Amino acid sequence: MHQSTTVLLIEVGALMFLLGLLGRLSRRFGISPIPLYLLAGLAFGHGGLLPLNASEEFFSVGAEIGVILLLVLLGLEYSADELVGNLRAAAPVGLLDAVLNALPGAAFALILGWGWVAAVVLAGVTWVTSSGVVAKVLADLGRLGNRETPVVLSVLVMEDLAMALYLPLLTALLAGTGLLGGGIALGIAVLAVTVVLVVAIRFGGWISKAISARDPEALLLGIFGLTLLVAGVAAQLKVSAAVGAFLVGIAVSGPVAHHATRLLSPLRDIFAAVFFLFFGLTTDPAHLPPVLLPAIGLAIATIATKILTGYVAARRAGIAVRGRWRAGLALTPRGEFSIVIAGLAVATPGINPELGALATAYVLITVVVGPIIARLPDFEWFKALLRPRPTVVAAVPVQATEAQGALTQHTPDATGQ
Amino acid sequence: MEQTSLPGIGVRHDFVTEAGRRLGVVSHRDGRRALIVYDRDDPDARLAAIPLTDDEAEALADLLGASLMLGQLAGLRDQAAGLLTEQIALPASSPFVGRPLGDTRARTRTSASIVATLRAAQVIPSPGPDFRFESGDVVVAVGTRKSLDALTRILADNDPDG
Structure with a gap:
């Protein structure tokens, strides 16, 4: 065996094993493994504690595949009907979300003097909540x-x-094609998304029938190959590989989607871990200390705007005060998408290298703090804060007995929690 | 009954009872489901979320569905003296599992009338002759004591005299 291949095996094996241990550790503490993967990457990357070189190319390709798998599985989770059915009702909320959370990021980059392309990047980083982390928090x-x-x-x-529209726009901007190129990429993306949604809703059954769900091996290879192919073609058209993969996920539905999710999930787990690790590897830890304070400031500001987004969205849906706080506080973690966006940018010359470090620190903070503050509304003291003052009840004697009755009924609930 | 889609997860059905409590069922896309009881204090939060297996959900549905049917039938019984209404469970070994109702020729042979069938908590009113029985069906029949007994025997082994 060639010497460099041997070193590669040792490095990749050791790092993967380490990631396994870290994943286990994170489960023990009930947190997302993403921050630990990023920290591991920082430790072993350029300027880290123990730089590894032989495996960099492997991790670079693995990270690309990781993004593609993250996105195709995200697409598989949603059916085209759900996306379109949700669109009309949620569009105002989506717009509010974009304005409240993307603008602080953009403003921040401009204040730091990083230029307007970096502003578009940072806007995306602060905009998108991590659906993976939030879904897990809600279930937990x-x-x-x-x-x-x-x-x-x-x-x-x-x-x-x-994101299906933002990523192509960003890809084109980063490629230096300017506004015209960005507009063309956006146009292609809008067209592609519309075509895929229409085809998936009208003929989704046919597509899923053409790919038989019976043979797991053929299905795995078929879906994996199709996803890489479409992602590659999308990247060639400068529409972003990630979006191509997302669209494949949406187009596949029904039992095929269900089986494909099960088959691809382990692959996704491997390559997504590689992706987070690689992002850490390419970030120079020396850049971290200067951006730490700005990252904390940005995190506080955009956690606040996310809470406001959730609060307003829940109020629009007729949810009571405590539910509004739950919705707001659940939405704060940023994660995989922020890193995907920053990952696109740091590979581009002309972008301040501190942006990668800032994004790392920012995601580390929000992904750790977010799930913790999501629990706040379950505490008694938080509920007590939101409870209207009981003075009105005490003033009327007849209602006082009712209030007492209500109190005895509440006691088991309170102890039960 | 309100239906809300949970993108990426499944569907939630919920409603407010006459007593003012909110009840719901979350059906995951992979077939798991949970019974949700909402907090009286905070109408949007769950007080309890009880995951149910297929069997448990079916048993619960049967319990609730059957008692509802019995309540309705109790009224019917008072109105017509001499006529009885009975629920007859189709035995798993019945020769009519998978065959149409017409094959039993129940009304001709016993003069008892099959007015409804209960299947998995659903009530199928006045099944026609081409209605196909399935294992686990419960037949609701109206007739005299004698004719109902004969129908029970027919459903068990296709022999009215037993």
Whole structure:
């Protein structure tokens, strides 16, 4: 065996094993493994504790595949009907979400003097909530049945759909094609998304029938190959590989989607971990300390705007005050998409290299803090804060007995939580 | 009954009972489902989310569905003296599992009339002669004591005299 291949195997094996341990650790503490993967990447990358070189090319390709798999599985989760059905009702909320959360990022980049392309990048980084982390938080907290949950999910869906237009635009801008090139890419993306949605809704059954779900091996190879192919063609057309993969996921539905999700998930887990690791590897830890304070400031500002987004969205849906806070606080973690966006940018010459470090620090903060503050509304003291003052009840003697009755009924609930 | 889609997860159905409590069912896309009881204090939050397996959900649905049917039938019984209404479970070994109702020739042979069939918590009113029985069906029949007994025997082994 060639010497460099041997070193590659050792490096990749050791890092993967480490990621496995880190994943386990994160599960123990009930947090997302993403921050740990990023930290591992920082430790072993350029300027880290123990730089590894032989495996860099492998991780670079693996990271590309990781993004593609993240996106195709995201697409598989939604059916075209859900996306379109959600569109009309959630469009105002989606717009509010974009304005409230993308603008602070853009303004921040402009204040730091990083130029307007970096502003577009940072706008995307602060805009998009991590659907993976939020879905897991909602499931862990047993909130799937809550009435504010559809509001939270519809915000996530709108963002994911918006990414299908944002990523091509960004790809074109980063390629230096200017506004005209960006416009063309956006046009192609709008056309592609529309065609895929229409085809998936009208003929989704046919597509899914053409790919038989019976033979797992053929299905795995078929879907994986198709996704890479479409992603590659999309990248060639400067529409972003990630969006191509997302569209493949949407076009496939029904039992095929269900089986494909099951088959591709383990692959996604491997390559997504590689992707986060690679992003950490390419970020120079020396850039971190200067951007740490700005990252904290940006995180606080955009956590606040996310909470406001969720609060307003839930109020529009007729949710009561406590539900509005739950919706707002659940939406704050940023994650995979922010890193995908920053990953596109750091590979481009002319973008300030500190942007990668800022995005890393920013995601580290929000992805750790977000799930923690999502739990706040479940605490008694938080509920007490939001409870209207009981002075009115005490003033009327007849209602006082009713209030007492209500109190005894509440006691088991309070102890039960 | 309100239906809300949960993109990426499944569907939620919920409603407010006459007593003012909210109840719901979350059906995951992979077939799991959970019964949701909402908080009286905070109408949007779940007080309890009880995951149910297929069997448990079916058993619960049967319990609730059957008691509803019985309540309606109790009224019917009072109106017509001498006529009885009975629920007859189709035995798994019945020769009519998978065959149409017409094959039993129940009305001709016993003069009892099959007015409805209960299947998986659903009520199928006045099934026609080409209605196909399935294992687990419960037949609701109206007739005299004697004719109902004969119908029970027919459904068990296709022999009215037993």
